[in-house]
Amino acid sequence: MEKVEQGEQNSDSGSKKLARQLDFTDAFRGSMNVSSPECQDSQKLLESKSLSQLHLQLQSRLHPQSQMKPQSHSQPQLQLQLQQPHSPAQLHLQLKLQPMPPQLPRPQLGPMVQRSHPVHKLPTPPMQVAKQESPRSRARANSEAKDGTPKKQKQCNCKSSRCLKLYCECFAAGIYCESCNCINCQNNVENEAARQEAVGATLERNPNAFRPKIASSSRESRDRMEDAAEAQVVGKHSKGCHCKKSGCLKKYSNVAISGAIGSSGYGTPLVSKKRKRKEYFFGIAAKDQSNQKITPCQQDNHPKASVTSSLSSIPVSCTMNAAISGSSKLKYRSPLADILQLQDVKDLCSLLVILSEEATKTLAEKGGKMDGHTERGNVETFVGLSTQERKESRKGHDSQNTTPDGSFGRNQVDRVGSNDSGSDGVDMDNGRPISPGTLALMCDEQDFMAAGSPERVVSHGENINQKSLDGHGFTELFAEQERLVLTRLWDFLNRLITCGSIRETMPSPLAENDTGSEQKPSENGNGIIKSGSEMGSHKEAYGNGIINSPVPEASPGATAVTSCNEDLSLKVGLPNGNGEIKSHIDREWKLDRK
DNA sequence: GAGTTTGAAACT
DNA sequence: CAGTTTCAAACTC
Numbered sequence: 001m002e003k004v005e006q007g008e009q010n011s012d013s014g015s016k017k018l019a020r021q022l023d024f025t026d027a028f029r030g031s032m033n034v035s036s037p038e039c040q041d042s043q044k045l046l047e048s049k050s051l052s053q054l055h056l057q058l059q060s061r062l063h064p065q066s067q068m069k070p071q072s073h074s075q076p077q078l079q080l081q082l083q084q085p086h087s088p089a090q091l092h093l094q095l096k097l098q099p100m101p102p103q104l105p106r107p108q109l110g111p112m113v114q115r116s117h118p119v120h121k122l123p124t125p126p127m128q129v130a131k132q133e134s135p136r137s138r139a140r141a142n143s144e145a146k147d148g149t150p151k152k153q154k155q156c157n158c159k160s161s162r163c164l165k166l167y168c169e170c171f172a173a174g175i176y177c178e179s180c181n182c183i184n185c186q187n188n189v190e191n192e193a194a195r196q197e198a199v200g201a202t203l204e205r206n207p208n209a210f211r212p213k214i215a216s217s218s219r220e221s222r223d224r225m226e227d228a229a230e231a232q233v234v235g236k237h238s239k240g241c242h243c244k245k246s247g248c249l250k251k252y253s254n255v256a257i258s259g260a261i262g263s264s265g266y267g268t269p270l271v272s273k274k275r276k277r278k279e280y281f282f283g284i285a286a287k288d289q290s291n292q293k294i295t296p297c298q299q300d301n302h303p304k305a306s307v308t309s310s311l312s313s314i315p316v317s318c319t320m321n322a323a324i325s326g327s328s329k330l331k332y333r334s335p336l337a338d339i340l341q342l343q344d345v346k347d348l349c350s351l352l353v354i355l356s357e358e359a360t361k362t363l364a365e366k367g368g369k370m371d372g373h374t375e376r377g378n379v380e381t382f383v384g385l386s387t388q389e390r391k392e393s394r395k396g397h398d399s400q401n402t403t404p405d406g407s408f409g410r411n412q413v414d415r416v417g418s419n420d421s422g423s424d425g426v427d428m429d430n431g432r433p434i435s436p437g438t439l440a441l442m443c444d445e446q447d448f449m450a451a452g453s454p455e456r457v458v459s460h461g462e463n464i465n466q467k468s469l470d471g472h473g474f475t476e477l478f479a480e481q482e483r484l485v486l487t488r489l490w491d492f493l494n495r496l497i498t499c500g501s502i503r504e505t506m507p508s509p510l511a512e513n514d515t516g517s518e519q520k521p522s523e524n525g526n527g528i529i530k531s532g533s534e535m536g537s538h539k540e541a542y543g544n545g546i547i548n549s550p551v552p553e554a555s556p557g558a559t560a561v562t563s564c565n566e567d568l569s570l571k572v573g574l575p576n577g578n579g580e581i582k583s584h585i586d587r588e589w590k591l592d593r594k
Numbered sequence: 595g596a597g598t599t600t601g602a603a604a605c606t
Numbered sequence: 607c608a609g610t611t612t613c614a615a616a617c618t619c
Contacts, residue, residue: 242601
C-alpha cells in the first residue's frame with residue numbers, strides 16, 4: 001500500500017521539492033463558526049482570557065436571564081457570533097457552546113494548497129475565502145520573514161522518531177521534512193502512508209495535536225490573505241506550558257510554536273544566539289521590572305490574574321515590545337495592540353468614575369433630595385476633578401511613553417506608590433511585584449472608589465440627604481453604580497470584541513507594515529491613539545473614546561476598522577440620556593483628547 | 595561541536 | 607491518571 005501510494009506520490013515529484021506542508025486543516029474545518037480563530041474558546045478570545053471571562057461574567061450579571069450553557073462537553077467550542085443588528089441598540093453578542101465535531105485525519109493529502117499548520121477554518125466570509133496558496137507563495141512564506149530577511153526553514157535532527165512523532169518539529173508543524181538532518185525520515189511524500197498513519201495515531205491520542213499551542217489567530221487569517229499576511233504575530237498558549245525551571249523564558253516550551261507562528265515561537269526569523277540572549281535579557285529585565293512580561297504560560301499558569309492585570313497587560317506588553325523591537329524582532333502583540341492602549345484603559349476607568357458619579361446623582365434625583373443647580377455644580381465638580389485626574393494621568397502616560405526603555409514613567413509609579421493602599425507595588429496576595437500597568441489601573445481604581453463613593457459625594461457636595469446614604473440608601477446607590485459601570489463596561493467589551501473580530505477578519509495592511517513602522521499609535525508622542533479622521537466625528541458619539549481607530553489615514557484597511565469603530569460609536573452613549581452631563585463630559589473628552 | 599538541560603510527547 | 611521514559615531542541619561550555 002505504501003509503495004502504491006509512493007508511486008502516485010512520485011508522480012508528483014515536480015512539486016515535492018517545494019516546502020510543502022501537510023494539511024491538517026480538515027480536521028478542524030467546520031469546528032468553528034467564528035469570525036476569529038481565537039474566538040474558538042474563551043482562552044483565545046481577544047487574546048485575553050481574563051477579559052473574555054470578565055465579559056462573560058458581566059453578561060451573566062447584566063443579563064442573568066440569558067442562558068449560558070455550562071461547558072458540559074469535553075471539547076466545547078465557544079462560539080462567538082457577532083451580529084450586525086439593524087438597530088445599534090441591538091448590538092448583540094452570542095456566545096454559544098457547541099460540541100466540536102470529530103476531528104479525523106485527512107484521508108488523503110493532496111498537493112499542499114493551504115496553510116499547513118493547523119488552521120482553524122473560518123466560515124469563509126467573502127473576504128476570507130480560503131485562498132489556495134500557491135507553491136510559490138508557500139516557498140516565499142517559508143524562506144522569507146516579513147521583513148524580507150531570509151527565514152531559515154525548519155530543519156529537524158530527528159534520529160529515532162522517523163520524524164513521525166510530535167517530537168519532530170517539522171511533523172508537529174505540519175510540514176514535510178526538507179533539507180533536514182534527520183535520520184530515517186518518513187515525514188516526506190515518499191512515506192505518505194506511514195506519515196498518514198502517524199498523523200492518525202497522533203490525532204487519536206490528541207485531536208488537538210496539530211493545533212498550534214500558541215494561538216496564532218492573526219497570522220492564520222492573514223496567511224489566508226497571503227501577502228497581507230506575516231503581519232503582527234499574536235500568540236497565546238492555548239493549553240499552558242508546564243515549565244518548571246526555565247521560568248517560561250526559554251524556548252523549550254516554545255518548540256511547537258514554530259509550527260504555529262514561525263520559526264522561533266515569536267514569529268521571528270532565526271537570529272543569532274547572541275541576539276536571542278539579548279532578547280531574553282530585555283525580557284527578563286522587563287519582567288523583573290514589571291513582572292508583566294507576557295509569557296504564554298504565565299497567563300495560563302495564573303488563572304487568578306485579575307481583570308485589572310489582564311487589561312493592563314495589553315498596553316504594557318505593547319510598550320515593552322516597542323522597547324524590545326528596537327533591537328530585536330521579538331514580538332508578542334495582542335490583536336488589540338493597536339486598538340486597546342493603556343490610555344484607553346485609563347480613560348475607561350475615568351469614564352466609570354463619571355458613571356458612578358452619575359449614578360449617585362441619578363439616585364439623588366430619584367429621591368428628590370437634590371437641588372438641581374447644586375446638583376449640576378456637584379456633578380461638574382466631579383467631572384472636572386476627573387478630568388483633572390485624567391490630565392494628570394495622561395501626563396504620566398506621556399512620560400511613560402517617552403521613557404526610552406519603554407518602562408512606565410516614574411511619576412506614575414511614584415504616584416501609585418505613594419498611595420496608602422499598602423500595595424507599594426507589590427501584590428499582597430502573592431508577594432510579587434505588581435506591574436506598572438496594574439499599578440496604574442489600581443490607581444484609577446482607587447480614584448474610582450474615592451470619586452464614586454458616597455462618602456466622597458457627601459464630602460464634596462453634601463447634597464445627598466444623609467437618609468439616602470444609610471443602610472438601604474447605600475445599597476441602592478451601590479447597586480445603581482454597579483449597574484451603570486457594568487453596563488458600560490459590558491458595552492465596552494462588546495465593542496472591543498467586535499473590533500478585535502473585525503481586525504481578525506479584515507487584517508489591516510497596517511499590520512503588514514508593522515515591522516517597518518513599529519511605532520504604535522500610543523507611541524506617537526502624545527500617547528493618544530488617533531485615527532486618520534482624528535476621531536473628531538466619532539469620538540463624541542460614543543462618549544468614552546475608548547476605542548479609537550488605530551488605522552492610519554492612508555491605510556486601505558482603514559475602512560474596515562474605522563467603520564467598525566464608527567458603527568460602534570453609535571451604539572453606546574452615556575446611559576439614561578443625561579444629556580447635560582454627557583455634553584459636558586464630551587466637551588471634556590474633546591478638550592482632553594486635544 | 596560535544597555534552598547538558600529542559601520540557602513535551604510517549605509510554606507504562 | 608500519575609510516574610517514567612524517550613525524544614529533540616535549546617542551551618552551555
